[in-house]
Amino acid sequence: MGRSRVRAPELTGRRWLNTGGVPLSLKALRGKIVLLDFWTFCCVNCLHVLDELRELEERYADVLVTVGVHSPKFIHEADPDAVEAAVERYGVHHPVLDDPELTTWDAYAARAWPTLAVVDPTGYVVAQMSGEGHANGLAVLIEELIAEHEAAGTLHRGQGPYVAPPEPTTALRFPGKVIGLPGGTFLVSDTAHHQLVELEADLVTERRRIGTGARGLADGSEPRFAEPLGLFLLPEAVAAAAGYDVVVADSVNHALRGVRLADGAVTTVAGTGAQLRTRVAPGESAAELSTPWDLTWWDDRVVVAMAGNHQLWTFDPVTSAVAVLAGTTNEGLRDGPPDEAFFAQPSGLATGPDGTLWVADAETSTLRSVVSGPAVGAAVTTAVGQGLFDFGFRDGPAEGTEPALLQHPLGVTVLPDGSVAIADTYNGAVRRYNPATRAVGTLARDLREPSDLLVDGDSLVVVESAAHRLVRVPIPASTRVDRGAHTVRRARTDLAPGPPSLRIDFTPPTGQHLDSRFGDPTSLTVAASPPELLADGAGTGSGLARTLRFAVAGPVEGVLQVSVAAAACDDGDTGGRQPAELAEPAGRVSPVFAACHRYQQDWGIPVRLVADAPDELVLALRAVR
Incomplete structure (x- = not known):
C-alpha cells in the first residue's frame, strides 16, 4: 500500500476506563486494527x-479496537471524576x-x-487525521487493512477489550436545561x-416523562430523543399557531422538536437527523442543523x-423557517457585525429586558452579547473573557490587567435587577456580571458542573x-473569588521569524479526489492572537498553503x-454536481451532494x-x- 513504517508509541497515562481495571498496551492489541481517538469532553x-x-x-467489532485518549484542554477536564463522568455521559463504549x-x-x-x-495489526501508524467527517475514509x-493483514496472517478476529461499567441508578442522568411551565412545575431535559x-415544584417529584428513553429520532406519542438539551416555552399565541408548546434542542439528532404539553406528542420541526456539513452564512438557511444546544426568544423569533x-x-415556529443570525462558522473570539463575528460552541442563551441577547460562549470561556440595532459599533460584543486559550476563576472588573475570568460556561439567565447570572460550568460556580459596572462576582460555589439557570422568585x-439533580440557591450579593488565570497546556511550536510557510497536509481517502471543476474546493483561514503577531497572511482564501509574515517589531x-x-x-462522479464552494469571498456556499x-x-497553535x-x-x- 506504499505506507512508510512508523512504529506506534506505547499508550501511557494515569489510568484506564472501560476495561474492568485492566491496563491495555499496543503490544497486547497486536493483530487488531487500533483506532486512537484523541478527544476532550468540552469539544463539540x-x-x-x-x-x-x-x-x-459495530460494523468491524471483531477486528477494530477503538481507544479513546482523553487529553484535557481545561483544568477541570483533568479531574479524574470529571473524566469518568464524561465517559458515561456521552455513552463511550470503548476503552x-x-x-x-x-x-x-x-x-x-x-x-x-x-x-x-x-x-495496523503489526503495530505501525498508517494514518493520522484531524477534525471530524472521516468516517467514510476510515471505512x-x-x-x-483487513484484506492486507488477513492475507498475511497478521489479523486476529475476536472480542475486544471493552468492559461495560455498572449501570447508573439516579432518577435524572446528566440533566441539561430547565424551563418553568404554567402551574408551577418545571420541564428538564434528562439528557443522558x-x-x-x-418535575413538581420540589424539583424531585416526577409528574411525567416524555420519550421512551431509547436513543433515536421518532415522533408521535412514543417519541425518541438523542441527548436533548435546550428547551423553550413558546408564547401562548405562537404556540396556538404552531400547534405545539415547547421547542426542544435535540442535540445529537441535530434537530429541533416540538412538544405538545396536552398529550406529550412530539414532532420534528427543523432538521433532518443528519449533521450539517456545509458552511452557511448569516441570512442563509439549510435543511440540516449542527448540535443545537440552547434556545431563547429574541426579536420575535426563537434563537x-x-x-x-x-x-x-x-x-x-409557525413557518419552521431557519436562518443563520450570526457567526461565520470559524471557531474563535471576534466581535463585530453578525456576518463577521466568531463564536466557539455557544451553549447558553438569555434575553434581557432591554432586548440584549446574552450568550454563554463555552470554548472561549466568555459571556457575549448581541444587539439587533446598535447605535454605534459592533452588533456582537464580548462582556467577559479573553479567548480560546485563556480561562480561570477570578472576580473583579471585566477589563484591565487582571480581568475577570470564566471556565467553559454553559448557561446564562438575566436576574431581576438586570444583571446576568452565568452557569460557570467548569468552575462549579454561578457568577454574576453587572452590565452597569462591567464587573463580575460569584453567587454560589462548589456545584458540580452547573449547566443552566432559571430565576424562580428570590432564588435560582x-x-x-454532574450531580444529576436540580437545586435552589438564593440570589445573594456577590462574593469575591480569585483562583487565578490559566492558559491551555500545550507545547509551543518554534518557528523562524523569517517568512514561514503554512501547509495543510490533506490526502483524500481512497476512492475520493479533490474536484476542481468548479474552482478550488478548499478554504484556509488564518488569524493570530494577539493580532499584532502577523503582519501579513491573515484572512480567508482558497488553497492549502500560505506564506506568513510576522511583524518585525x-x-x-x-x-x-x-x-x-x-x-x-x-x-467516477462526473454528473456535474458541484461540491461546496468553500472559498467564495461573499461567504456563500452550495450544497455538498451525496457524492x-x-x-x-480548526487549530490553535x-x-x-x-x-x-x-x-x-x-x-x-x-x-x-
Missing part, C-alpha cells in the same frame, strides 16, 4: 466524532486512556481536538436518559445556539448536571488560529519565534503515512 467536534465512530465500531499530562498526546504529535490515528482504510421530565458549527441561528433553580509569542475546509468527491464529503478542522527554527508549519487534516 470530539462529541461529533464519538457518534461518527459508533457505526464503524479510554485518561491522559491528564498529555503524555500520549505528545508522543503522537497531536495538535488539535479531535485527532485520529490508525495503528475504506479499514477494509484495505434521552427524555424530558416534568438557537448552534454549538456544532459555532453560530447563532433563528427559527420561526440550578441544573447541577511585534510580539515573539502568540497563537496562530488556523481553520481549513476541503471538499472531496467520490471517484461529496466535507472535511474541516501556540508559537514562539526563534532564530534558526523551522520555517514551515505543517498541519495534518488527513495524512496517510
Whole structure:
C-alpha cells in the first residue's frame, strides 16, 4: 500500500476506563486494527466524532479496537471524576486512556481536538487525521487493512477489550436545561436518559416523562430523543399557531422538536437527523442543523445556539423557517457585525429586558452579547473573557490587567435587577456580571458542573448536571473569588521569524479526489492572537498553503488560529454536481451532494519565534503515512 513504517508509541497515562481495571498496551492489541481517538469532553467536534465512530465500531467489532485518549484542554477536564463522568455521559463504549499530562498526546504529535490515528495489526501508524467527517475514509482504510493483514496472517478476529461499567441508578442522568411551565412545575431535559421530565415544584417529584428513553429520532406519542438539551416555552399565541408548546434542542439528532404539553406528542420541526456539513452564512438557511444546544426568544423569533458549527441561528415556529443570525462558522473570539463575528460552541442563551441577547460562549470561556440595532459599533460584543486559550476563576472588573475570568460556561439567565447570572460550568460556580459596572462576582460555589439557570422568585433553580439533580440557591450579593488565570497546556511550536510557510497536509481517502471543476474546493483561514503577531497572511482564501509574515517589531509569542475546509468527491462522479464552494469571498456556499464529503478542522497553535527554527508549519487534516 506504499505506507512508510512508523512504529506506534506505547499508550501511557494515569489510568484506564472501560476495561474492568485492566491496563491495555499496543503490544497486547497486536493483530487488531487500533483506532486512537484523541478527544476532550468540552469539544463539540470530539462529541461529533464519538457518534461518527459508533457505526464503524459495530460494523468491524471483531477486528477494530477503538481507544479513546482523553487529553484535557481545561483544568477541570483533568479531574479524574470529571473524566469518568464524561465517559458515561456521552455513552463511550470503548476503552479510554485518561491522559491528564498529555503524555500520549505528545508522543503522537497531536495538535488539535479531535485527532485520529490508525495503528495496523503489526503495530505501525498508517494514518493520522484531524477534525471530524472521516468516517467514510476510515471505512475504506479499514477494509484495505483487513484484506492486507488477513492475507498475511497478521489479523486476529475476536472480542475486544471493552468492559461495560455498572449501570447508573439516579432518577435524572446528566440533566441539561430547565424551563418553568404554567402551574408551577418545571420541564428538564434528562439528557443522558434521552427524555424530558416534568418535575413538581420540589424539583424531585416526577409528574411525567416524555420519550421512551431509547436513543433515536421518532415522533408521535412514543417519541425518541438523542441527548436533548435546550428547551423553550413558546408564547401562548405562537404556540396556538404552531400547534405545539415547547421547542426542544435535540442535540445529537441535530434537530429541533416540538412538544405538545396536552398529550406529550412530539414532532420534528427543523432538521433532518443528519449533521450539517456545509458552511452557511448569516441570512442563509439549510435543511440540516449542527448540535443545537440552547434556545431563547429574541426579536420575535426563537434563537438557537448552534454549538456544532459555532453560530447563532433563528427559527420561526409557525413557518419552521431557519436562518443563520450570526457567526461565520470559524471557531474563535471576534466581535463585530453578525456576518463577521466568531463564536466557539455557544451553549447558553438569555434575553434581557432591554432586548440584549446574552450568550454563554463555552470554548472561549466568555459571556457575549448581541444587539439587533446598535447605535454605534459592533452588533456582537464580548462582556467577559479573553479567548480560546485563556480561562480561570477570578472576580473583579471585566477589563484591565487582571480581568475577570470564566471556565467553559454553559448557561446564562438575566436576574431581576438586570444583571446576568452565568452557569460557570467548569468552575462549579454561578457568577454574576453587572452590565452597569462591567464587573463580575460569584453567587454560589462548589456545584458540580452547573449547566443552566432559571430565576424562580428570590432564588435560582440550578441544573447541577454532574450531580444529576436540580437545586435552589438564593440570589445573594456577590462574593469575591480569585483562583487565578490559566492558559491551555500545550507545547509551543518554534518557528523562524523569517517568512514561514503554512501547509495543510490533506490526502483524500481512497476512492475520493479533490474536484476542481468548479474552482478550488478548499478554504484556509488564518488569524493570530494577539493580532499584532502577523503582519501579513491573515484572512480567508482558497488553497492549502500560505506564506506568513510576522511583524518585525511585534510580539515573539502568540497563537496562530488556523481553520481549513476541503471538499472531496467520490471517484467516477462526473454528473456535474458541484461540491461546496468553500472559498467564495461573499461567504456563500452550495450544497455538498451525496457524492461529496466535507472535511474541516480548526487549530490553535501556540508559537514562539526563534532564530534558526523551522520555517514551515505543517498541519495534518488527513495524512496517510
